[in-house]
Amino acid sequence: MFTRLYLHIPFCRRKCPYCAFVSQEPAAGDLEGYGDTLQAEMGLAAQAFRAERPLKSVYFGGGTPSLLDPRQVARLLQQAETLFGLGREAEITLEANPGTVDLERLAAFRAAGVNRLSIGVQSFHDPLLTILGRIHSATEAKEAFQAARDAGFANIGIDLIHALPDQTLPMWRHELEQALALAPEHISVYGLTVEEGTPFAARYGEDSPLLPDEDLAAAMFEEADDLLTAAGYEHYEIANYALPGRRSDHNSGYWRRDGYLGLGAGAHSFLRTGYGVRFGNPADLDAYARAVAQGRLPHQDVQTLARQDAMAEFMFLGLRMADGVDKNAFRREFGAGLDEMFGREVSKLTTLELLETAVDRVRLTRRGMLLSNQVFAHFLP
Ligand code: SF4
Structure with a gap:
């Protein structure tokens, strides 16, 4: 039914104005309580669904999973190992916001079993980071990357966004050059999408003159392709580049329609039974936690594929x-x-x-x- 596990952590220190992901600022005690709920949900899911042991990958996504206590990550991974088995080669990724990690925390995540880090850098240009409402500077992003290396991470991805307000092609080239200077194993390059209902949608409505036009956005996409492939990265998916052998195994599973179980508020699952079944958990934290506390899997929007x-x-x-x-x-x-x-x-x-x-x-x-x-x-x- 599934070979991969996704855990959604719907908390961020501060909500970015362009973000439409399921995430909110945590109140005191939210993170600890949420970790316990995730464990309870994993237990319920293990009774209901069969994993094809062992799991090939586990992915802590968000939100900001690096806000979790590393001991909680260790507990969740131990439970996944007990309930579903974790292959020796399993890829275990944690998304990290540079404003939330230091060497000590990163070393603790590594010791907990995380073997791949995905760092949300987004930009190396402080004025753009300010526009994006990020909680970190470019220097902090670089320091987080170095700290991850020092903590023993040999497989690190970084995320960048292009087509940002007032961004020019030379500015974007400089972003890519700084990313390459860090020599990460993986680089994701996303074009900014202005999502409905976000503060960005009010600020940069459709066809805003403040945003790069279609031609410039296309030139930025091509610039990334040219520069990163020339530096030895495979452009293996529309938005993703990797050094040989360093593709994201977990995400490749999504594109190949491998089954995955999603845990947490707003998480989605895809089980390989028949032509496939998709369902999601409620994005509302209270509704999610209430269902799990009552011993129910909070699944909704179940779609059996023809x-x-x-x-x-x-x-x-x-x-x-x-x-x-x-x-x-x-x-x-x-x-x-x-x-x-x-x-x-x-x-x-x-x-x-x-x-x-x-x-x-x-x-x-x-x-x-x-x-x-x-x-x-x-x-x-
Ligand atoms: S850190 Fe990421 S998930 Fe959190 S609000 Fe910002 S963009 Fe959204």
């Missing part, structure tokens, strides 16, 4: 990866050929130079990566 839904997902998730969709894997999964099911769409998108096809696979072109949402829309049922 064959057509699963085929569409297989395409638009698989196409996110530079390797693209393997035609043989499609046939193994659905007992039908990709050309037979999506021949018309693939041929149209190939003519538009958004897809390229080989005998055994279909993948996005660089232009297709830039316009990926338009491509994916063609596969929706």
Whole structure:
């Protein structure tokens, strides 16, 4: 049913004005209580669902998981080991905000079993960090990176955002150069999306002249591709670059439709049964904690996928990866050929130079990566 575990930590020291993730500022005692609820939910889930032992990956995402007490992370990992098994090679990632970690805490996370760190740097330019409402400076981000190395992390990713207010192409190039100077194993590069309902949406409405236009945003995407691949990083997914052998295994599992169990407020799960079942937990912390305290799994919005839904997902998730969709894997999964099911769409998108096809696979072109949402829309049922 699942081989991967996701734990959502919905707390941040301060809410960033562009953020639409499930997160809030914690009150006293919230984090400790929440860790206990996660443990209780894991126990309930283990009774209800079967993991294919051992787990391949565990991911602490948020929010800001680095606010957790490392002892709590250790307890959660020990419980995951007992209930589901953790492979010796399992990738165990924790997202860290540079404003919340020091050498001691990072060493304690490492000792707890975390073997991969994803640091939310976002920018190395202090004025942009201020606009983003981040709680750390560029110097603190660099110090957090070095502290992570000193704490023994040999697998570190950093996140950057481009297409920020008043950002120019030379500014973005400088961001990338500073990221490369740190030599992380993994770099994620996201374009800013102005999410509805956030303070950013009020400040930078649609087509705001304060934001880079489409052409400049595209140039920034291409700049990242050029610079990072020239430095030896594989551009293995639309927004993700890795040194050889350092792709995010957990996230690759999402794009390959591996089953995963999501724990915590606002977490989503995907279980491999039939063509797949998706469901989520309530984002509301009280509703989530109440259900678990009553001994109930707080699942809602349960969606049992039909064959057509699963085929569409297989395409638009698989196409996110530079390797693209393997035609043989499609046939193994659905007992039908990709050309037979999506021949018309693939041929149209190939003519538009958004897809390229080989005998055994279909993948996005660089232009297709830039316009990926338009491509994916063609596969929706
Ligand atoms: S730290 Fe990350 S999750 Fe938290 S508010 Fe900022 S962007 Fe959102």
